[in-house]
Amino acid sequence: MHYAFDWWMKRKHPQNPWERYADDAVIHCRTEEEAKALLVQLNKRMAECRLELHPDKTKIVYCRSDVNPEHHECESFDFLGYTFRRRIVKSKHGNFFNGFTPAVSKGASQHLRDSIREIRRNHKTASLEELAERMNPVLRGWMNYFYKYSAGEARNVLNYVNLTLIQCIRYKYKSTGRKHLKSHKFLSRICKEQPNLFYHWQMGLRPSVG
Numbered sequence: 001m002h003y004a005f006d007w008w009m010k011r012k013h014p015q016n017p018w019e020r021y022a023d024d025a026v027i028h029c030r031t032e033e034e035a036k037a038l039l040v041q042l043n044k045r046m047a048e049c050r051l052e053l054h055p056d057k058t059k060i061v062y063c064r065s066d067v068n069p070e071h072h073e074c075e076s077f078d079f080l081g082y083t084f085r086r087r088i089v090k091s092k093h094g095n096f097f098n099g100f101t102p103a104v105s106k107g108a109s110q111h112l113r114d115s116i117r118e119i120r121r122n123h124k125t126a127s128l129e130e131l132a133e134r135m136n137p138v139l140r141g142w143m144n145y146f147y148k149y150s151a152g153e154a155r156n157v158l159n160y161v162n163l164t165l166i167q168c169i170r171y172k173y174k175s176t177g178r179k180h181l182k183s184h185k186f187l188s189r190i191c192k193e194q195p196n197l198f199y200h201w202q203m204g205l206r207p208s209v210g
Helices: 002-012 032-048 106-122 128-146 151-172 180-193
Strands: 018-021 024-027 077-079 082-090 096-104
Touching: 002 018, 002 032, 024 032, 024 077, 096 151, 106 128, 106 151, 128 151, 151 180
Parallel strands: none
Antiparallel strands: 018 024, 077 082, 082 096
């Protein structure tokens, strides 16, 4: 891809910024006409190198925001685990506006849920301390990557981890009577006693009962 794409873009289209990771790339254009013309040229370039663009993943995306308020058929895309689309964001001056920003994608969110579910399924008799030992590396890596942008959406995904721990407690401790509220309170007490047990607790995402 260095010769087929990187070198070609730098030589033929120096005015168009781009990012690439492995075989996924994003190219920035100023107008739809420019994007369409570049796509035609890019298809030809790939054919010259005996390659082809992925028919489903390759698309022209309109970056809708307050600056670009028009509506178009495609207004979002996924790249490196993030979904880029129009969102309400807060400026450094405290004002809210519609910007085109990244946040954790549905695919990346589901991957975390699947990883946590797999740990729980494979260690049904494990203590919370043992679960923390296995979950914390996963949580640490995920949070360090996806907390950089739109942390609020990442926090919503991490609520699943606390719900999973509540489910573990429901079926592990008879004193809860398998009741959700009692299990929730039980987990909250543990969190107060051991606030650093799970990595997301250390980051402030703790279970609480009003």
